[in-house]
Amino acid sequence: MSIADMNPPQRAAVRYLDGPLLVLAGAGSGKTRVITQKIAYLVREGGMSARNIAAITFTNKAAREMLERVGKLLPADASRGLTVSTFHSLGLQILRQEAPRVGYKPQFSILDSADAAKIISDLLATTSKDEIRRVQSQISRWKNDLLAPESALVGAGNEFERIAARIYLNYQDTLLAYQAMDFDDLIRLPVRLFETDREALEKWQAKLRYLLIDEYQDTNTCQYLLVKLLAGVRGMFTAVGDDDQSIYAWRGANVENLAQLPRDYPRLHVIKLEQNYRSTARILRAANSVISNNPKLFEKQLWSELGLGEPLRAVQCRDDDGEAHMVAQRLLAHKFEHRTDFRDYAVLYRGNHQARLIEQVFREHKIPYAISGGQSFYDRAEIKDVLGYLRLIANPDDDPAFIRAVTTPKRGIGNTTLEKLGAYAGERHVSLFTAAREHGLQGRIQPAQLEPLQQFCDYIERMGFRAVREPAGPLIRELLTAIRYEQWLYDSEEPRPAESKWKNVQELCGWLERKGEADGKNLVELTQTIALITLLEGREGEEAPDAVRLSTLHASKGLEYPHVYLIGCEEGILPHQESIDTGMVEEERRLMYVGITRAQRTLTLSHCVKRKRAGEWVFCEPSRFIGEINGDDIRFFGKPGQPQQVTRDEGKARLANLREMLASKRKPAE
């Protein structure tokens, strides 16, 4: 695929270098192609060095895919130094060099949302998950609007905001004491730096001379400002977006940023991409008819030349278990009939928990699957254990990491000792690690606890010294041996979970080792990077295994699959109850739109009559979005009078039947 093979607007978007450019790109209209081609064009025709170009995406997955595609267009030496990353990784890249200018040391830690929630819950002195979440998202909103704690306190309009603002103040102090940043800081701090430090701004403007921003409709105020600051008055950038696919308002994303762009850059050139290369006309029509229920920001009409295609299917299932079996059964039948690969299928859903039943049923029937999105890998205790050590080695002031590492594996230091240490550290205004090394501690902690504590600190300190000098891989393996982690796993667990946990740890080690070698990064840098990654990627260039993709709707954005099952199309799930209650149905509709437009050839929507929720049966209504699809383009299964409703037992029986047929390679008797 070269520029000559592109359609006229795509080509125009690639070649336009006269100033700021906005590309309004409908779903499947080849926007990734435009970005990758444009990078190659900038280098080949624009006389620009790859190290002066930055492409910004929203997920690591998208970044990786983009880098791979650029690699096919440009020789390795021409693409060297190219920045392709998420906003957060770009912020990290900037802060690694500029940390001292914003009050941090270069080895700062990055806290994930769970760590941040823990700090907030300690400050709030509450256990209510809901309360913690509300405060956490309020703080995040303030940060994204670049509001300092003091200003938040002054501007607080009600009791909740006053409480949240006070927590915000303490929270920031705590982060600074830990020398830790949260995700929002990774973008907020560079913006604050660039707003106040002319020299730093000019340095980075000189480095990043051309910016390409993907999924522009999902930028929040802070990200918008970062782009604006880096682009400067020259405004050399290409922003690509689709207002109909804006699904991150809850994270502060502001579709208005799309509308704001022409105001900020009067010279802005706008190009629309309206030809869809992905889906059949029926799928596209369904998507258009759903989204037409939303008000429009920009007028555009998507069309496709890929033929009418099959009607969509809406399947009613007896319950969530039946739904999982229905998907498995239909998928296997379809695969058998059409001789497709497992990788041609995706199951999409609103919430991560919905994947659980699908996983269970797929495992039962030996359907290979791969889950993308979600944070399950990092939620695992064994991964957090190891990362705790790595974070502490990189940054001894990281108290949460200290607590995790010093108590795992158990070394005779428990809550009582930690409380004493914490009290002492509080009096002295130092981190737990520093406190543990001070002589003043001797009278307050028993020698039996003091001794292992100091041994632990000595060890961490020695490793910290080596972490910036030696390759990461061998160092981590040495660490695991030293703390006898494998043995500890087997001592405290049944053999089976212990084995799988150790396997996960090995996987993490392997990833760190490969990444360290490939990018020449030391342990400190790797530890910072890993906080931003949701799933371990396989080896570079290695082919992905043939598996059905399981993904949330959010994580599926930008991806496409020949055959898609969109499960849980019910009121309360899609649209989500919270969104219905808070008048955010339009965003849910866009989410539905994103889901529909992932499909290339067939799309199956399912909903249940009832489902189990926290152990209780709940009755469900089909989603209003199913009703918004043209009747001509959709077939219903399992509605009263039609015999297609799949129950658990029927589903199981059909599956058994199918497996038999597959095994014996007979043709299905339907």
Place this chain on the structure above:
DNA sequence: GGAACTTTCAATTAC
């Protein structure tokens, strides 16, 4: 101090 037991409560979405 730490393992083993009992009770409680909760499930948007993600860098």
Place this chain on the structure above:
DNA sequence: TGAAAGTTCC
């Protein structure tokens, strides 16, 4: 239904 927090016991 299942994980996380609280409680008891050695």
